[in-house]
Amino acid sequence: MQLLESFFGIIGDLTWGWALVPFLVIFGLFFTIVTDFVQFRFFKRMFRVLLTKNQTADEKAISGREALLLSIGGRVGGGNIAGVAVAITLGGPGAVFWMWAIALVGMATSLIECSLAQLYKRKEEGEFRGGAARTIIHGLGENYRWLAYLYAVSLIASFAFGFNAFQGNTVAGAVQDSLGIDRIYTGVFLAGVVGFIIYGGIHRIAKVADVVVPIMAVAYIAIALLIILMNITDLPDVIATIVKNAFGIEEAVSGGMGAALAQGLRRGLFSNEAGLGSAPNVAATADVTHPVSQGITQSLSVFIDTIIVCSCTAFVILLGDVYVPGATGVDGVVLTQQSLVSHLGEWAQYYLTGAILLFSFSSVIYNYYLGENALTFMSQRKLSVHLLRIAVVGIVFVGAVAPAATSVFFFSDPMMGVLAIVNLLALIMLFPTAMRILQDYRQKLKTGVEHPEFNPDEFSDLDIDRTAWLPKK
Structure with a gap:
């Protein structure tokens, strides 16, 4: 076991340790500049999907809005509550500024990766399937199948197994601490509900996300807005502190600007997942008129995750009196919880427990679907999917009932x-x-078309599934 931990530790050092964060930032800036700041130019169009019904005649199809809400449900999780608190504790208030910055850059990365996933999606058994693995095969060719398999295996290991154990553990711990309910009861409840939903397939998963995600997001944002309004006179000073600390004008923790930059970028990337290739698996399920339209939509999920939800947690903490710059005694979800209590009273900790339950629950079903999608890429056998579902339900239960169970999943990161x-x-x-497809989308917009429609015949040199792009009625 120690040998395995050392091996995966080396992999972690070679990726997250020094190389990956700069790569994600540099590539995000590259995508932003070369696409002519596409995330800002299409910013208004992003919000239209929230009010738009399915654009196709197939009522069973997953709409762009449902795919958006499912990806938000996956992105918004413990990182928005505990991760932001850790970033502020280790990097100071300035970390929040760099979280904002990486989100704005990551919106372009998300748009590109999700548009490509839509372009190369396949119609399998009446459902759309796509994501990085299928994009690699159909975009780069069979010579890169080994790379696609490496991606698929990594996705199953990290999201379907590792992160689902963490989510179950987070929920059970929060419920036990605030409500005194034993972990085994929480584990049985979570496993039962998760099993019911994932056995309904992507359609049931999407329908559940369409209901749960708006409730959890609105509820959490509402409580944060209440706290901001209660402390509105202090808000300008907090924003000024965030900016000053971000550039080293004020030093809240040791390391100054460097600590703020490192923590903000790292926690921001962990939270919004832009560039990781996870969200494209969900983006590809939507039945839309053009690949870029879903890319634009998915770019919005990065904005909601970091600019809105993470900011809510940051202001709750920084407008309170629990956080002490440089102190490390209280961090993570405890800092967020105690900050809420300081603003609103003891009842707020139960409110946060409910939020954590919903956030983690939506993340579990999202993580499961990523694993299922990767598995169907490697094997078309229904038995494989059935075994994965049993494994995920079991992992959620084990993660919930055993406080130290998540240490087994050291390979996740x-x-x-x-x-x-x-x-x-x-x-x-x-x-x-x-x-090419972005230019096609822009040209059709210039002609006055409100919803540009993709024509695969105009891209005959690409390996596109024509049945996935039949004309919309």
Whole structure:
């Protein structure tokens, strides 16, 4: 076991340790500049999907909005509550500024990777399947099948197994601490509900996300807005502190600007997942008129995750009196919880427990679907999917009932580093193709078309599934 831990530790050092974060930032800046700041130019269009019904005649199809909400449900999780608190503790208030910055850059990366996933999606048994693995095969060719398999295995290991154990552990711990309910009861409840949903397939998963995600997001944002309004006179000073600390004008923790920059970028990337290739698996399920339209939509999920939800946690902490710059005694979810209590009273900790339950629950079903999608790429046997579902339900239960169970999944972060490197390599090689479909979308918008429609015949040189792009009625 120690040998395995050392091996995955080396992988983690070679990815997250020094290389991956700069790569994600540099590539994000590259995508932003070369696409002519696409995330800002299409910013208004991003919000239209929230009010738009399915654009197709197939009522069973997954709409762009449902795919968006499912990806938000996956991105918004413990990182938005505990991760932001850790970033502030270790990097000071300035870390929040750099979280904002990496989110704005990551919106372009997300748009590119999700547009490519839509372009190369396949119609399998009446459902759309896509994501980085299929993008690699159909975009780069059979010679890169080994790379696609490496990505798929890393995705299953990190998201379907490792992160689901962490989510179950987080929920059970929060429920036990605030409500005194034994972990085994929480584990049985989580396993039962998760099993019911994932056995319904992507359609049931999407329908659940369409209901759960708006409730959890609105509820958490509402409580944060209440706290901001209660402390509105202090808000300008907090924002000024964030900016000053970000550039080293004020030093809140040892390391100054360097600590703020490192923690902000790292926690921001962990939270919004832009560039990791995970969200494209969900983006590809939507039945839309053009690949770029879903890319634009998915770019919005990065904005909501970091600029809105993470900012809510940051202001709750920084507007309170629990956080002490440089102190490390209280961090993570405890800092967020105690900050809420200081603002609103003891009842707020139960409110946060409910938020954690919803956030983690939505992440579990999202993580499961990523694993299922990767598995169907490697094997079409239904038995494989059935075994994966049983395994995920079991892992959620074990993660919930055993406080130290998550230590077994030490390979999660290193595997996520591997899939991020693979995804970035594929994005760079396929970037000219992404620019082609982006230009096609822009040209059709210039003609006055409200919803540009993709015509695969105009891209006959690409390995596109024509049945996935039949004309919309």
